[in-house]
Amino acid sequence: MWKSISQVLADQFGAYYFIKTKQKIHTGETNETWLINDGIQPVFVKINDRSYRSMFRAEAEQLERLYQTKTVNVPKVYGVGISQSHSFLLLEALPIQKTSNQNMGIFGQQLAKLHLLDGSEKYGLDFDTWLGSIYQPNDWKNNWSTFFSEYRIGWQLQLCYEKGIDFGNIELIIQTVTKKLNKHQPKPSLVHGNLWTENCALVNNQIFTYDPAIYWGDRECDLAFTELFEPFSKEFYENYNSIYPVDKNFNERKKIYQLYYLLNFSHRFPNHYINLTKTFIDDLLK
CATH class of the missing domain: 3.30.200.20 (Phosphorylase Kinase; domain 1)
Incomplete structure (x- = not known):
């Protein structure tokens, strides 16, 4: 080898x-x-x-x-x-250093510029990817609510079910996500897809990111994941907004997008995330 x-x-x-x-x-x-x-x-x-x-x-x-x-x-x-x-x-090989708020602020601007790029009128990607160790399908769709409810939430729910983790009526959850996102048709952005603190590091005074799960989707998916466990610095969000302001209704969708990552973690690390995921699903179905 x-x-x-x-x-x-x-x-x-x-x-x-x-x-x-x-x-x-x-x-x-x-x-x-x-x-x-x-x-x-x-x-x-x-x-x-x-x-x-x-x-x-x-x-x-x-x-x-x-x-x-x-x-x-x-x-x-x-x-x-x-x-x-x-x-x-x-x-x-990246010589990793300790991050600072200033570096994260610059990274916020860089991510906003990534999300602003044009390149697709549809949602998906021309090849499939992986989120962590889990296969992530990326068939092209014209409608965002259909893409996210089926190829993100529905896909992960089925994987959970096949591994003995039952979060309830899969079709009902998919339909609820579709309904809540139905009026939201964002500009397709190239998203990192797996953006949290574990996949970012400071190298030569610049933030590097890795282990992506890219596709053309709603940029809010990246932002939602950055806030799920250990939020990025306030400078990151301030600088992001200075380039590409977040939609005023983002908070209404944030937990839906975070649910995708929690479902993924639930069957990868079942001893840690199932209860939190159940809480998110209960809130979704209210």
Whole structure:
């Protein structure tokens, strides 16, 4: 496997990449992660079984698309590859620092500029992605309420049910979400899709973000997730609003968008989020 990684990096850098050091960072929910170094260029490596190559390709494509927008900072992609028994994703190694309110304020402006970009008249994406370790379908839809209720809330409810977590009448919940969003037809924005503190870091005095789950959707989905657990700094929201003011009715939709992430967490980490998710669903159905 390491020979295959060296070869991909040699193609990327134009010279053979001799791995001098390998440091296992941790084994996360899905992938093993490593930091390797040839003495010149450190590289962050994600490793999994061969069957995960499509997931790594999707992640690489998402990071490339975000990079091409010239708005938010993301790690460079060095390549995706496969060996006899593994697949891997090679990324820029980020020297992470401690974040500050000033840095988050600049990030707020960058995110607003991302959300302002034009690029689609429909909601979805031309390929499917993953939210964490969970497959995320992105079929194109003209109607936002249909897209979000079916491909976000309905999809996660079904996954929960298949794993033995029953939040009630799935069709009723989908219909309720559709009804509450029915009059809301926002401009399709390219959203990060997985934007919370765990997926942001300060690098060389700039905020970088990673592990995206992009699609063209309502920008409020990104903002809602930033507020769910540990809200970003007030400077982030103030600077975001200075570029792209939030709709006055955002708070009416915020918990609906947050429910998507709670459903996802409920079947990924069932011991921690089920009760909170039930509370959100009870409030939705009132």
